[in-house]
Amino acid sequence: MKKYKILMAEDDLSLINGLTFAMKKQGYEVDVARTSLETDALWGNGDYDLVILDVSLPDGSGFDICRNIRKTSKVPIMFLTAADEETDIIMGLDIGADDYITKPFKLAVFLSRINALLRRSTDFSQTDTQLSSNGITVFPLKGEGYKNGQSLELTSGEYKLLCLFMENPNTVLSAEQILGRLWDCDENFIDNKTLAVYIRRLRMKIEDDPGRPTKIVTMRGMGYKWNTEGSRSL
16 A cells, blocks of 8 residues: 655644654654745655645745645645635635645544545546546546647646546536535535635636636536536526
8 A cells, every 4th residue: 555655844843743643643654844945855855645834934935835836746735824814725725725724723634634635636646537528638647637739737626626527517516516526525614715716726727718617617506517518607
C-alpha cells in the first residue's frame, strides 16, 4: 500500500507536534516547514501527495506558496489557518486550494478531510477513460484537460469538478450531490457559496463567454448541468 507523503507549513510548535503525531499514527509520512523559505525548499526537493498550508507564516503568506505550487502542480492543497474571514476562504479556494479549514478545529475532522482529499485524488488518477464533449477533452489517467486542442491549466479541484460534470452530461446535479462526490464531507463551510467559487473559476477557463455560460449551466433552484444541447442557464 502506498505511503502518502504530506508537506505541512505551520509555525505553531504545539500544533505541529500534535498534528504530526496524529498524521504519522494514520500512516502518513510528514515533513514540516515553519517558514515560507523552508516550505519552498522542501517542496522543490520532495514529491508530495498533499500540501497543508497556514496563511500566516513568519516570512510570508501561504497564499503565495499556493500560487507558486499551482504554477507547476495539481497536488491537493489544504489551508489550515486562523484566517477565518469569508474573504480569506474565498481567496484560498480561488487561487487553487482544494480545502480550507479554520482554527479551532476537531482533529477527527482534520484527519477525515485529509483522507477525503487523498482518496479523491487517487480515484481520479486511476481511471483511464477519455471524456470528450463541448470541445473539451479530459484524460483522467494523465490528469490533463484540453479545450479545442489547447491545454487547460486546471487545479485539482477544478479538474475533478470538470470530470464529474462530463461524466454526467445533460443531468442536473444538485449542490449537495456535487459536494458529496468531490469532498465526501459534511462540514458546514463546504456550501453553495464555496461551490460557486469553483464553478465561476472553471467557467473562466472553459467557457467561450464566462458571463453567458453554455457548457456549465445553472438550473435555478435545482443545481448545475453539463449541457451538450446548446441552451443557456435557466
